[in-house]
Amino acid sequence: LWRPPDFGIIKLNFDASFIQEKKLATTAVLARDYKGEVVGAETYLFEDVVNAFVAEARACERALIFASMMCFRRLAVEGDSLSLDMLFDEVTYNFVPRVVNDAAHILALEGRRRRVYGSWVNGVPDSMRIVVMKDRLTW
Known part of the structure; x- marks a missing residue:
């Protein structure tokens, strides 16, 4: 069952539809608030996509780009790609100054x-x- 995020957080659900023969992927992002109300949505077309894994990864990427364009600052991101989820045991992201990077x-x-x-x-x-x-x- 889908559950809403905590107050002040936007939940982004993403998915991809992939057509192997045409190497086409359509990605979707759905943004909802703590009341479950849709606060934004997007679909995006990608060409020359090699497989379903890449399509799902691009969908996740588009979710983050969409959140940035919408100025959403606090996020929960969900998708149904088990291969993306199982790829890593843990992921952290930290900002570092350019000199450190x-x-x-x-x-x-x-x-x-x-x-x-x-x-x-x-x-x-x-x-x-x-x-x-x-x-x-x-x-």
């Missing part, structure tokens, strides 16, 4: 410079290596 920022700049997808398991681009070493010295 410098290594990730440098990597984003490197990706923009290269204009290509990249993934690193053993080692990182040279542009990041110095920043990562500085991070390790401050522990």
Whole structure:
């Protein structure tokens, strides 16, 4: 049974409809308040989606983007994708100043410079290596 969020919190329910043959996904977000009243909703179309997991992940992403556009500040997010839920044991999000997040920022700049997808398991681009070493010295 669906339950409303606590007072002051907006509950976002998200889902995706995926058509494998066409690689199309339509995502949906429904925002409700503590009385269960709809305070916003959205559907969004994605092309070139490789599988249902990615479709559900994009639906979750759209839920957060929608909440931001609507200026919702306190959220509860729900979806029926067990694969998303089971993927991680725990997720936390913390804001950190840019100086603390410098290594990730440098990597984003490197990706923009290269204009290509990249993934690193053993080692990182040279542009990041110095920043990562500085991070390790401050522990």
